[in-house]
Amino acid sequence: MNDMSAAKMNEPLKPADFATDQEVRWCPGCGDYAILKCMQRTLPDLGVTRENTVFVSGIGCSSRFPYYMNTYGFHTIHGRAPAIATGLKLANNDLDVWVVTGDGDGLSIGGNHLMHALRRNVDLKILLFNNKIYGLTKGQYSPTSDIGTRSPSTPDGSIDPSLDPISFALGANAPFVARTVDTAQKHMPIVFTRAHQFKGTAFVEILQNCIVYNDDVWAKVTDKASAADNQLHLEHGKPMLFGKDNEKGIRFNPATFSLEVVTLGNGVDLEHIQVHDETSLPLAQMVARLGHKDGEPVAMGVLYAAPRGETYTEAVLGRVASAKGRRSLQDIMKAGETWVVE
């Protein structure tokens, strides 16, 4: 190695160092571009190295992500990214393993795999790009599509009630659950950083626009004119306020055992507003449902973060260490009754 290259190796990495020379093959205007740029901007600030970072994906437009990251990457098979990423993390716990999946890849064919990665507390950072449609295969409805969605596979409108990815992740016992949106260039790095810092499975839903097959499906949440009324930015220990002048808030109603939107004034004070506690699972479960009814904002940021201690890899490695020298595989195979097949 000459002096020049040694000096270059010691330079801090820049966003461009995380970009590849691959032609990006997403439709012009797709929300995936903004997410990619944001990840390339965030990684240098996290001080990570390219050789210790891996992006694992399944199949879908979103799953093309690893091609465009100048790190290690694996574009795997439909729905199986969590399983392959789990294997990777077990083989080399020093790697930072990110999983990129879509609402179809992660919640249809891959729902089963995603669920188990979440519950096992594998130290993966899982990003689910939710455009509420199958983009790659030309717009069939997905598990997150709104009821009534007209698509090539539901020409008269879908009849299935939709799945909420955040509620799914909480239900699967994920210890870290967050949400952000492709239009939020300042918010996305904050959420990616929190996910990266978390020890254990971190699940992030990214609301993403598919400009071709489901354009504006998140418009109500993202439109600049109405975003303040439709987004609730969560901060641990802070009251849940929203609206242009923070004039609205979320209050817990013990009579209905649910959260409700209130306007401050006329007897409603700051002390009535629910304070966000990201370690509370019941609160996260209620906050996850916000946005399902008219007038409710969609929660952004970290809904839940409750470190569980040991990760899956640590538990497995601990078990391997304690089992060493006890019984060989041969002993186990020959234990109990055996048969000879002739």
Ligand SMILES: Cc1ncc(C[n+]2csc(CCOP(=O)(O)OP(=O)(O)O)c2C)c(N)n1
């Ligand atoms: C085993 C298998 N079944 C079905 C497909 C077809 N297929 C490819 S991508 C996809 C869905 C992708 O949707 P999503 O995960 O939402 O990603 P997006 O393209 O919207 O980013 C499907 C059904 C496949 N490639 N392999």
Ligand code: SF4
């Ligand atoms: S089909 Fe949709 S999700 Fe896929 S690249 Fe085009 S705009 Fe993006």
